[in-house]
Amino acid sequence: MTPASRVQRLREVARERILVLDGAMGTMIQAHRLDEADFRGDAFRAHPVPLSGNNDLLSLTRPDVVESIHRAFLEGGADIVETNTFNANAISQTDYQLESAVRDINLAAARLARREADSFTERDPSRPRFVAGILGPTNRTASMSPSVADPGARAVTFDDLARAYREQAVALLDGGADLLMVETVFDTLNAKAALFAIRELLDERAEDVPIMVSGTITDRSGRTLSGQTPEAFWISVSHADLFSVGLNCALGAADLRPHIAELASVADTLISCHPNAGLPNEFGEYDQSADEMASIVAEFAESGLVNIVGGCCGTTPDHIAAIAHAVQTLPPRPLPTLEPYTRLSGIDPLVIRPDTLFVNVGERTNVTGSSRFARLIRDGDYATALEVAREQVAGGAQMIDVNMDEGLLDSAQAMVRYLNLLAAEPDIARVPIVVDSSKWEVIEAGLKCLQGKGVVNSISLKEGEDAFLAQARAVRRYGAAVIVMAFDEEGQADTVDRKVEICSRAYRLLTETVGFPPHDIIFDPNIFAVATGIAEHNDYAQAYLRACRTIKETHPSALVSGGVSNLSFSFRGNNGLREAMHAIFLYHAIHAGMDMGIVNAGALPVYDDVPDEIRTAIEDVLFNRRPDATDRLTALAGTVEGAVQRRTQDLSWRQMPVGERLTHALVEGILDYIEEDAEEARREADHPLDVIEGSLMDGMNVVGDLFGSGRMFLPQVVKSARVMKKAVAYLVPFIEQANAGSGRTRSAAGTVVLATVKGDVHDIGKNIVGVVLQCNNYEVIDLGVMVPAAKVLETARTVNADVIGLSGLITPSLDEMVHVAKEMERQGFDTPLLIGGATTSKVHTAVKIAPGYSGPTIHVADASRGVTVVSSLLNPERREVLTRDVRAEYERARKAHADRTAGTRLLPLTEARRRGLAIDWEAYQPVAPLRPGITVLAPYPIHELTPYIDWSPFFATWELKGRFPAIFDDPTVGEHARLLHADAEKLLAEIVAYGLLTARAVVGLFPANSRGDDIAVYADAERTTVRSTIYHLRQQMDKPPGRPNFCLADFVAPEDTGIADHIGAFAVSTGFQSAELAQRFERDDDDYHAIMAKALADRLAEALAERMHERVRRELWGYATDETLDGSDLIRERYVGIRPAPGYPACPDHTQKQELFELLNATATTGITLSESFAIHPAASVCGWYIANPESFYFGVGNIGRDQVEDFANRKGVPVETAERWLAPNLGYMPADRENRS
Structure with missing residues (x-):
């Protein structure tokens, strides 16, 4: 077929049935376990920079691999194969110094795909196959700044992008592509530059080439990275006469469905969808089965949402085969006829309809x-x-x-x-x-x-x-x-x-x-x-x-x-007259x-609000009704007052009865008049306690109802609690005076004891739960942090607690929670036990905690859920139903966990090591640190950290879901997020201006080499004496061929290579004085700012870690001296090297912090300390390692076998039971129950 006839046939087939795209080129390439030599080939053997990871280059250096991948997807049923050119543009190839090879790469890639597609078409002409030339998003954004300090700066221009895309498009078409796809669009301005270049090119060549555009929704907020909704995205690219528009990457099919449905409802062209194979697991891998993904995609087709389907990250030929089979008999989505309305967009759509x-x-x-x-x-x-x-x-x-x-x-x-x-x-x-x-x-x-x-x-x-x-x-x-x-x-x-x-x-x-x-x-x-x-x-x-x-x-x-x-x-x-004239004219x-x-x-002004005389005079002018109209209006001009009044604060609510004023103040979080109104209500009441149990609780009930129904959000609830506490604090002296004779006390809905468990110092989430419970009339006994089991249970017994809540952030806290549950069982408690905190989960609660305690044990994911659970537990009928349902749910969770564990095959440790990452050490020349040894930066200027703050976790702390800054445009939480952020910025400015928090940092850069799975840190550059050994763990899961079993030691040059490698360590904190700052707010009954102070301290600690890592890369170690990354690049970890933290997935052993602190002399140099459970104090602190190898990346160790635990314990010189205790979350087997507690 000629190119024109193929395009005609493509359009015909698209009308007849659902087309199937291929799957993930990158996933398939990884399975081949290619090394640097494969990427270089003969043509680039002497290239001056590493080329490993430049998948697009393989079309020149390993065409057999690329061709075999195309063949596998075509055999699986793909109608359209995508060229291996996702980064084959001059901008992305700059990273590899291969801008001059762009045309060759694209030509070769298109020809490879063309050859395989034609081969399959020849076998079965009734099922023609097509080639999509792929234009990826590049690694730069045209509508976002690379500089935190200058939001108006740009790393790339529209013209830069258009030139790069034109060059790529020319080569793809010359190589035989049937259509062009601009895909994985996270910044629509980049896509518009591509479309501009393509349309200009096609006009010049007088060719009809179908164009596909596929965007990426970056998270569940439903927006692209640059902030657009799916409808706004479609409107922005709809001018280009597209063959299709769709979504791919970032999310799995299930999470992509509502966004595909939105796109299908507004676009009058074909809809494509090629999602990931689910969401990545804790190891960054995609494990959704082919059948599961196919069933979800089939439902899209059954619902009339799609015309083209396929797969992105993690999808294999098996996935594509299953999808092709699932949709083969289902009709394509019919194209809707859209009303001819004007459709415009910013990051939100604006549709101008007749109404x-x-x-x-x-x-x-x-x-x-x-x-x-x-x-x-x-x-x-x-x-x-x-x-x-x-x-x-x-x-x-x-x-x-x-x-x-x-x-x-x-x-x-x-x-x-x-x-x-x-x-x-x-x-x-x-x-x-x-x-x-x-x-x-x-x-x-x-x-x-x-x-x-x-x-x-x-x-x-x-x-x-x-x-x-x-x-x-x-x-x-x-x-x-x-x-x-x-x-x-x-x-x-x-x-x-x-x-x-x-x-x-x-x-x-x-x-x-x-x-x-x-x-x-x-x-x-x-x-x-x-x-x-x-x-x-x-x-x-x-x-x-x-x-x-x-x-x-x-x-x-x-x-x-x-x-x-x-x-x-x-x-x-x-201005007054002008505004009146405009209003009348309009x-x-x-x-x-x-x-x-x-x-x-x-x-x-409103038309009717303009005085009659003025309105008549203006209309006389507009309609030229009388010869003296201008003179009359001129004469009246001086009498016209400004039509627009300055907005004033609406205080009409101050005219309400005092009870309604109190409710209004609580719901709106207004402190200004609360004591005045509480006093008025007290004078009207028979007893001052009636004010709390009457008007104030009525107001808090409204708050609780609004929060429970999703019409009010956590920051507002905490502000309401601040108002409530202020009112109660004012009334307490009057209540005590009145109670001296009557003995009357305030009745609460129930008593809840909360504690952060022993060894853990993190309490933000627990404090939020406490505030929300107090808002709902529960008495909360907050025992604070580092609370031993004995104190928790003694307090619960003393106050006759209705509920006990345990919180923790670090993984050793999970083990402590198991201990508390067993102690409750041993002491005969039947009080409901609630489990919460960042590291906790429903599965862990079901598998490890609930079996040890016969009373109700429930994992609570967030504050809003906590109120519902507590109220149900304190209602006898609802308690029975809830307890029965939870036990049944946890039994299912235990069975599912057991099935997964049984179905997960672990390799013997010797085999896992044999399958470790193979790095070509002869091609790697580590950079020696510019400033070796220890560098102490204490204090560190706080003002320098604010540009490095990642705000998204801050909003998550307050249970506002969404990424910053896109969260501001969320139709549900956007306004609340904006107000919360404004309050945070105000407090942050005070922290900076008045030195309310102190930042301290220590960094060390040391000679090091790997020894098997461990890293030896030398005393000096002579490398004759080992100062410390850092013990690491290796993945043991049985992976597909070509996928290594990683260990952090793989990224450091082995001792026997003779290569002088290094490792870094750091400990930073911005938590000094944070407790005092929070207590200052708490003394004023201001939980809102107390929680905010701790949340900001946490964000600043992470910002300090980010800033120090940047300085290490550019100044102290100096292996990336010319790095230019913006804030979003840093947050997305687009730099060279990693900083894994002990206790996190790549190095889950918390005890490693001890070696780290000793290397840095951290406590002496900064004042940062470790608890017995290796929690860092102050809580707003971070520590970790620096690894500079450009091939390093983050991964999760996952489950490990008994053989590795025994080997690990032997290397460290600790009992196996001790190793099992600290590695409990990673054990792929059930150890003997060996509690070893003080």
Whole structure:
């Protein structure tokens, strides 16, 4: 078949049945266990940098491997094979210094795939096979900054991307690709650059090549990494006449379903879906079976959601075969017919329907229309200039018009800078942008900054049809809608006839010559100033209104807009009158068909609120109803007060009865009047306790109901608790005085004893649970941290506790919880036991804790669940049902765990070692540290850490789910997250300004080599004396061929190689004074800020770890001196080397911290200490190792066998029972029950 006939056949097949894509090229390549020599081949044997991991290069150096993978997927039933070119672009290949090989790589890859596809087509012509040329996302983002310090900076430009994508697309097509797929799109601006380049190329070659685009939803928040929803993403790329749009990677099929369903409901093209094989397990591997994945994908097809299916990470030919079989008889999704509405997008969609009210386009971000904004831009005060945009959006603007046309500005540079900064502000970037300029080069510069679908303001016929058509084609290629001014070669249209004539001419040219969709055309028939004193101007308003009606009747799918502020230009300085004129004009213009307008959002009075006399005078001017209309309006101008009142705090609730005021204050978290209202309520009550048990508890019940139903979120609940505590603290002296004679006490719903177990110092989660329980009228006895079992049980018995709750963060705490449960059983308790904390799980509770205690034992995942569980346990009927259900659920969990364990085959340790990672040490030359030995940085400046904070875990602490900053746009929790973040930033500023926390760090870089599975650390550079040995564990799971069993020692050069390698260690803390800071808030009954202080200390500790690792790479060790990574790169660990922490998956032995602290002399140099369970104190502390090998990565050891535990214990010189205790979570067998406790 010819290329054209293949494309025609592809389109026919897509109408007939569901097409099947292939699976994961990377997964299959890994199975071949290729080494550096394979990647180099003969052609690159002398290449100056390592090439291992450059999978795209294998199309040149190991074509047999790539071809065999294509063959395996085609045999499995794939209709479309993807070229091995995910990173085969000049930008990504820069990392390997192979930019010059890009064309060769893509040509070879396309030819390999073409050859295999043709071979299968020849075998069965009724089942043709096709080749998709793959264009990956590159390793840079055009709409996000590489610098934490400068959100407006960019590591790559639209033009850079377009050039790289064009080069790749040319080679793929020359090599025989049938279609092109821009896939794994995490930044839509990158994809738009690719689409721009492809469309430009295809126009030049006059070729019809189908284009697929596949985005990536990065987490369950339902947005791309750059923040867009699926609908906004589709709108942004829909201009490119796509063969299909879809989603791939990041999530498994089950988690991808709601996002695919959303996309299928809004896109009028084919829908593709190629998800991962589930989510990665704790070892970063994909273990969803082929049948399980196929059944999920089949349901997509049964529900009419997809046209093209396949697989991404972790999917093998078996997965593709199962998927192909599952969908072979199912019909493809029929293409929907979408209403011809104008669809625009920022990071959120904006769909303008017939029933959409007037669309406000914010006008104040315009240097020609706002002197304040112009001054800010000229002065370089972009931060305040962003606030102008934020105010416009907050005031109701659904779009923002940005104009930088000012004589003293570099307009294009200012436009780019402002739009790049704006993209980093989700509350602004959610709306579409109108790029406004009279200079085409400025418009084009602005369009290259928009990941969403914006609007160009404007183009016109003033320079003739050729220029108009050229600009219109470019606007279409950039994916924007367009405003067309009523302006032609003869000038601006000022009469009805001229306005309609020019707009109709432009409409014909756009739709018939360019192919512009009518709903992407917005006409501006010119709003001119009225009441100027010039008679010819008196009909300007009427002319616009009449033209509106005619244009909407003639071209109903197009929109009509206008710059409203032009109307009142004669009354500059009288904002009150101008706003009134705008409101009256818009009232009539909207009725005439005006769809949108550039206005000062939030500064328009309501039509009916304009005084009758003023309204009549304005309408006289607008409709030219009387010859003296201008004079009358001018005379009244001085009497018009500002139509827009400054927003004032709404205090109407202060007029409510005192009980309702207390409820309102609790729900809203308002402290200002709580003591005043509590006093008023006390005076009205018979007993001061009645205030607590009456109005205050009524308010807290409302809070509890809102929280339980998901209409209120944890930060608000904690704020409510702060208000409650303040009120109670005020009332306590009065209650004590009143009780002196009556003996009356407050009744609680129940008593809960909470404790962080012995050996553990982490308490943020426990404190949150306590606050939420208190909000629901439970008495909470919080015993704090490091609490021995005896104290927990003694307290529970003394206070007659209804429930006991245990918390812990580190894995040894799990063992302590088992001990507490067994002690409760031994002492005859039947009190319900709740288990919570970061390392706990339902499975561990079911398998290890519950069997040791006959009372109710329940794992509680979060604070909201805690209230429900406690209330059920304290209700006799619900307790019985809950206990029965949980026991049945845990029995199933135990059986499932046992089945999994029995089904997991562990290799003998000798075989696991034989299958260890093989590194070509002859090709590796370690970098010697620039500053060997110990470096102490105590204190460390806190202000330097704030750019390194990863905020996502902070929100997780407060049970707000989502990634930062996309969480701000979440429709459910976004507003609450924004408020929480603002409070955190305020407290963080105080911490920095007043030194409320102290940061300390110590780093050590030491000579080292591996000895088997251990790492020997030498006393000095002579390497004759071993100072310390770090004992590591090796994976023992039986993996598929070609997948090594890793151990951290694999990444350090073996002693017998003679290579002088090194290892690093670090210990950092920002927790000094955090307890005191939290206690200061607690003394003021302010749990909200107490919890926040500890949460910020934790985030700062991780930020300090991140900062120190960066300094080690660039300054102290110096193996990556020219590294340039932004904050998101650091958070996503895109640097060379790793910093594994003892107690975490790669090195799960917590006792290793002892060797680490001794190497660093950490306690003496920083004051950081270890508990008996090896918890680090202060709690906001981190320690770990540095490994510099570029082949190193994070992994999980997983389950290990008895032979490795015995070998490990022998190497360390400890009893096997001791090793089993510390490695309990990793044991792949059931040891004898040997409790060894003090």
